Amino acid sequence: MKAAPQAPRHNWTVPDPPYDDTVLAQTMQQINELAAEINYRSEDETFVHLADLTHAAFVIARELSRPRNSSGCIQHPGAPIDPAAPGGPQCLFCQGQARRQQTGPPTVAIRPSRPVPRYERHRMPRPPMPPGNG
Known part of the structure; x- marks a missing residue:
């Protein structure tokens, strides 16, 4: 077949x-x-x-x-626009990149550790056993 x-x-x-x-x-x-x-x-x-x-x-x-190139950015055609950007409305992603280049890489602020308070464990007393069980 x-x-x-x-x-x-x-x-x-x-x-x-x-x-x-x-x-x-x-x-x-x-x-x-x-x-x-x-x-x-x-x-x-x-x-x-x-x-x-x-x-x-x-x-x-x-x-x-x-989607059309509303941002005017060649690198990020569909990006949102930052209307409050210096120099007029610009691509939000390019604005972030430029800001990072100006300020340098992000840094982590290291705080000194605090002593952890010790909590005493409060135990509830056990109820007495009923007679005849045990």
């Missing part, structure tokens, strides 16, 4: 950047036009082309949904 032949895996193409809303709109228009023309008697290549277009639209939409 022979094993069933494996279907060839399809390598999805990734559209070339830049990604913007016009490229997504054009891809979606192509999908809509092809979907309007396709039927169950269409050739296999038509379905493959529709799948390629759908995957391309997915990739473009996913890339457009990524």
Whole structure:
């Protein structure tokens, strides 16, 4: 008994950047036009082309949904902004790095140890044993 032949895996193409809303709109228009023309008697290549277009639209939409560089920092594009930073709003992570470079490595303040007070253990007296047990 022979094993069933494996279907060839399809390598999805990734559209070339830049990604913007016009490229997504054009891809979606192509999908809509092809979907309007396709039927169950269409050739296999038509379905493959529709799948390629759908995957391309997915990739473009996913890339457009990524967070943008709101901080203006090349090193930390999605970083929070420190509005109170000297010189205007700046990347919070770069501000922290600059502050650490100015002050040097962090140091640990060693406090002298305090004597630990000794607490006397107060034991409760045991209740007397009832007669006949023991």
